[in-house]
């Protein structure tokens with residue numbers, strides 16, 4: 001068993017990282033086929049980071065059990081925030097991850113056909129007196 005399997009992480013290919021002034025590592029996540037990229041710091045799951053970047057990824061439970069967010073990791077590596085994410089050994093071997101409980105450990109490319117941009121909320125009009 002490899003070191004990554006022992007630590008519960010998924011890795012398909014190593015990639016770069018960015019370290020911010022406060023020491024937190026941040027990675028670039030590209031979502032295909034949308035072609036959208038956002039930053040994912042280690043303090044957030046991939047799903048949370050996508051939301052902060054106004055990108056909607058399919059989700060329901062957000063705790064790794066319903067599998068609504070299941071998607072394919074094309075490249076990169078993640079670790080999980082829960083001990084037993086709902087992904088079978090076969091799915092893991094095929095590169096499937098659960099972004100709601102996955103934290104980027106490298107730059108990622110994920111395949112999420114149902115990903116969508118979250119429309120910007122219009123700014124309410126300013127009333128002058």
Ligand code: FES
Pocket residue numbers: 058059060061062063064065066067068069070086098099100101
């Ligand atoms: S949203 Fe339920 S497993 Fe990810």
